Amino acid sequence: MHKRSSRLMLAAVAAAATGTLLAGCAGGGGAPTTEDGKTKVIFWQQQFEDYQQAWFKEQVKEFNAQSDDFQIEHLVVPADTWDQKLKAAQAAGKAPDVKTTNYGSIKPMQANGQLADLTALMDESAFDDIAENIAPFVTVDEGVYGYPLLVEPSTVLFYRADLLEAAGIDAPPTSWDELVEDARTLTADGVLGMNVAQTANDLGWSSWGLQYNVAGDLPLRGDWSEASAIDPAYEELAELYQTLYQEKLMPQEATYGYADCSFFGEGKVAMSACGSWALGQISSNPDWANVWENTRVAPFPSHNGDTTLPTSTLGGWTLTVDSKSKAQEGAAEFVQWLLADDMDRLVDFFTATGFSKYPARVSVTEALAETEEASASPFLATITEQIVPYAKAEPAYPWDVSLAFATAIEKAMKGSDIPAAFQEAQAEIEDVIKKQKLAGAGSGS
Missing domain, CATH: 3.40.190.10 (Periplasmic binding protein-like II)
Structure with a gap:
């Protein structure tokens, strides 16, 4: 069960009292819905390597198949047009509900009021699993404004x-x-x-x-x-x-x-x-x-x-939820499902990277190290034990x-x-x- 802020709970009660028609009506201020009543959640992903594109596409398909309440609409945006497209969407009040965000952008975007505090939207235990040296990358005061997917040592x-x-x-x-x-x-x-x-x-x-x-x-x-x-x-x-x-x-x-x-x-x-x-x-x-x-x-x-x-510094990517999103609940549920729940999903992802990218969650790092593929890698232990912890x-x-x-x-x-x-x-x-x-x-x- 996710933690919910009182604001979101009140919003949910109000939406229920108003009826399902309001939820599907843009003029009523609610998030758009699909024909079968699911809330649409817009997910923008910056374009990465081909294997990452395939992984995200498969995960979105799986989430949509198992969710009774939310439908993720996945858009891949080339890196060279990302900033321009995102700024235009924000200016038009059409920013994506959830998006990939690099670590260096978290604190400036939070200062500008663009990101939702995930501690009000996700299970508390999800944040306890973030590695100690990585948690400060996404934390401002007591709030967490991005959930990490991976880190990449720069040097x-x-x-x-x-x-x-x-x-x-x-x-x-x-x-x-x-x-x-x-x-x-x-x-x-x-x-x-x-x-x-x-x-x-x-x-x-x-x-x-x-x-x-x-x-x-x-x-x-x-x-x-x-x-x-x-x-x-x-x-x-x-x-x-x-x-x-x-x-x-x-x-x-x-x-x-x-x-x-x-x-x-x-x-x-x-x-x-x-x-x-x-x-x-x-x-x-x-x-x-x-x-x-x-x-x-x-x-x-x-x-x-x-x-x-x-x-080295640690670059990498997180998922963030827009502070003005009308589908925050669904966006956060997707983030939790994708990055904070099933370890096997992420173990498979990092194995597919050829151990060129590394987990931000302690439990995933430990689980990855126990796999046969990781044991055979001459690189994984060196980078995860000798570089990442000090970056x-x-x-x-x-x-x-x-x-x-x-x-x-x-x-x-x-x-x-x-x-x-x-x-x-x-x-x-x-x-x-x-x-x-x-x-x-x-x-x-």
Whole structure:
């Protein structure tokens, strides 16, 4: 039995008293209904990989078949039109009742009053199962405004076991000094030692975990009143990028973006930073079979070798319910049914990902680890036990802040004076704070 807010219970009583005609009448303020009297629930899903599309489609079909009260209408929206389409629908008062939402959007959307508090709509036990380090991603004060589907570590170290062995390296690096030394050793015979992001757009999000690693925080902290881009700790991070690039231990042209692990898959680099999703990319390309056979993963090295410090952020997706939805009850019931109830449904989903994405629920993580497929995976335990538990949330502040800081890293990488580059970033972030009135808008850290 779901928890219900008093507002929703009163609404249900009022609807019953008014009669079924009102429920099907848009002019009466109720949610639209199907011919057989079920309440329509509009679900927008951002377009993902093909196997995810198939999974969502099958789950919607199954939910509709077993529900006596609600009918999910599923719409897949391409990523490049998502923002435009969603804003237009919201402006017209036709926002979807439930939608896929990334973690970084939860708190800004909640602050704008766009999301319903799920603790008033779902079973309390559902929230107890969310992993401790992931719960803050979707929580504001005592409310939960998105129910997590998955997490994807943004930064994982991929390495070629055969090339490391041939070079006499018996284990992947755990510190930045070791990473540089191994990259030097591995740069030979037309293969470069390492690959990392190298443009500001990619550095802006791929380095968040490393910013936390070296400085314990991001360049906009606390309540967002002051920039911290000139924290001297960040200079060590810039030096890492600068050394790899200036010594030509990494590709000199950004032929592929950070999210694309093709440099590694094509055998052009011995080690590469990329997100966990690259497991799916590498394994699915028949031309990369030799690389895949020798692929291993490890946590990206820490600046000082401490393996408990974050080196990655966790991106990923949740389902959220619109605060103005006239079908909140049905939307929440779908979210609970899909993501918070049957573990087997999610175990099947994560197995289908090839263990390139990871559960946000503790019970699902435990159940997944006990499957035969998971036991045979050389990647699952490493990522779920050594990377995910220490990863941080993506920042909720505007992208302009991340881009300003990343521009400083790119300038340093290409040879600019490091302190001077961060001074420029400091000034740009201070300008963003002023123009976008960010001071006091942060929740603290």
